[in-house]
Amino acid sequence: MGKGHSIMTRTAISVDHIARIEGHGNVHVQIEEGRVKDVQMNIVEPARLFESMVKGRSYKEVSYIASRICGICSASHVVTDLKAIEAVFGVEVSKRTKMIRELLIYGSYLQNHAAHLFVFAAPDFIGQPSVFPLAESDPDLFRRALELKGFGNELCTAVGGRSIHPITAVVGGFTHEVTPAEYERLADRMEALVPFAKSVVDLFAGFPICDISSEGDMLALVEPGAYPVQSSSTMRFADTDEEFNADCFADHIEEYTVGHSAAYFAQRRSTGRPYMTSALARVNVSWDNLGKEAKVASAKAGLRPPEHNPLLNNVAQAVELVDSLERCAGICRELAKGAGSSKPVAFTPQAGRGVGVTEAPRGLVFHELELDECGDVVHASIVTPTSQNLANMECDIRLLAETLAATGIDEDTLRLEIEKLIRAYDPCLSCSVH
């Protein structure tokens, strides 16, 4: 155990500038007599005011601007915006365009999950401040982890034109596509990476974690026979089957402000309780439709629904690495056959309201847009995965701290366990304060 003092009657634990997460945030936990008095996720990321910045801008620029909310989730913000704009204009995109959008989003899953698992989360479990010492202690694992993450970049570059902030995805389709031979090559690479991805599931399933169960429900997209990341606009709370369409998302989830966070918090309207959206939520909601290899790997790792331990989001992300590779190899083989076109379809801008929703790597993201008859933005509302998760994260930190305080754990170890929990959520604070 750690070298710190054991928790006495009154303890205040603070981590300023939580490292190895995207963005700037602090956490403060106050414990008295073994009870947690207060938990605050203090999100200090500067507000960039995106919703006001896109106002008055043309629909042509909106996805370009909104993509800059977050480097890692840029593909998700772009596709979400395009869905919202296409809903307003009544644009129906081709099957081929939908397949390529799927690749773009899965490319960002590979980038995000591999980066999060190895660069952000793994150092906690190997007792290091960063991933770099792994280059010497386990060069093979280090090389293969970077190779997997690098492949995510390669896929996003092939489809979107560069590894982040995709260039080619526009309203109605894509401005550029790679050759059939390139799709075949990508599929070969994906199939070759599956065995390593499966070993990543085993690796993370083997790391010891605290046994807690989040009381919050889980929210994810649903679609019959699918593991939807962009193809559906219907979502469900896992435990209660409360199902709704993106159009009326504000009737089911409610954003609110707290003084200690520049990010909005969110709760479920019907219960007034927080909830989680994430890879773990997706695995819970769409377990039946995971790819074959991914489902086997998940079951072997002991991750099956219902699973409410947020620390297992790491394992869920690893399962999604396997799933993404399996799924995208199939999509690439199909695209290589060359059927259909992804050329942007013709449309006429018109006024109206549209809501786009996708499963970003970290969970559900909503873009609500109101456009005028020229297609200029009149009103925008953006709800990101992390702002939905922060309230649930505070509840889980409380639960974890009380569970561990009861075991007489020392302060340094508790601080690390709290950081591990925060990192397991894979928070994206730059998204959360947009």
Add this chain to the structure above:
Amino acid sequence: MRNYCNNPASSAVERSCAPVPRVAVVGLASCFGCQLQITNREQYLLDVIGQIDLQYWQLASSDPMPDAFDIVIIEGAVTTQESLETVKALREKASTVIAIGACANTAGIPGIAAFEYEPRASQVYDNLPTACGHLIVPQSVPSVIDVDFQVPCCPIDFQSFVEVLSQALYGSNRTNPSRTLCGDCKRNETSCFYGQGEICMGMVTAAGCGARCTALGRPCNGCAGLSKDACLESAREAVVRYGCDVAEFDRRLQLFNQTDEALLMQGADGEGA
């Protein structure tokens, strides 16, 4: 702006006594994408890190910020009083400052908010959380402190970053190109968007990005910032000649150049069209 580029003797390696320069990476208001562009080149990352003593990189390591370092790499725009003080302190501590990405160099996308800034926060928040810090009108890093090197674009190109880092480490007499992007399209034999009646920022935007967007079917959005050689007046004349809307051209200019003096100086012409 101080510019050490032309004097190899002033490279960070020679200026400091330490054999390996100590480097800190700091993120301000941004999407973190430029830092990701660095981590996204996995195969070269260790080669780069092997040449520096990486002292602080909050994105990748929980090691705390040290008191002293030689080079600071700054990503993001200055949008709070706190970050304004941070960059001033960083300038004091570091012998070399490298600004990476559009946010740092032109205030970039966060800079859009600089136009009629006052009501914006209340459009997004009913009650502004205290955790936001003291929000100020977005500014670029070079408008606040002297910057020694700049890596342009949104996001940065890894190759440009490595070139600039090696300039900072070992000295070089190369400078960032000042020509406009238009010539690069000619060289790449990319057909012109104006021919299709579409507005493109290539006429006034600094080259150096390799014209990736235009090669992939998207007009330039101007993320590299205005070229020093740009002539806005003749560009506007060309826009009219091609039958495009000048007001739309001006609106598009604001995307990455809202706080650029060249635009601010023209008053109403360049603003809020």
